[in-house]
Amino acid sequence: DQQVKQNSPSLSVQEGRISILNCDYTNSMFDYFLWYKKYPAEGPTFLISISSIKDKNEDGRFTVFLNKSAKHLSLHIVPSQPGDSAVYFCAASARQTGANNLFFGTGTRLTVIP
């Protein structure tokens, strides 16, 4: 049973435009959310995170928005660059339970077209 869902397997965006990647979750115990970026033949690298006490976290071109009532988060990349082309994974954990393991979505492949 997938507790973290990324319903769009792929997304194509023109360079310079905004990329919006979406993620939904079902477990109300999740209180910490992360986005990872993965290039082919490499391990995922951490991009940005957000705690459930916030609704927005920004880091340069990357912003993550959290809507707890909808159990939805999104990653905005603006402006998008060709180097952003990768697979993006959303992940969640239930820190309040003391657990450290992450639950991952299935990933969204972003292609930024020059």
Add this chain to the structure above:
Amino acid sequence: DVKVTQSSRYLVKRTGEKVFLECVQDMDHENMFWYRQDPGLGLRLIYFSYDVKMKEKGDIPEGYSVSREKKERFSLILESTSTNQTSMYLCASIGGAGGFYEQYFGPGTRLTVT
């Protein structure tokens, strides 16, 4: 910088062979994880360990075992490989409770079972 290394980048094995994947982290992290990544399924947790000689099953432990004899080293063992274990295997580590919840990943091992 946290460094997580994996013993092999690519492996090709025949059905029934034993496979031993080793992961080493250099940040004195208590928690270590093994995932497999498959297209359309995202990252699925196989096993994790929160201390030396401790292990917990993840979502898909069948056909796998693990070993954590030293804090920095977490090994994944496939006693008798099958073709459905062809996958990308990713190791990760994370700091202690109350610290970072950002998992650091190794570069991955692409295992092909023929």
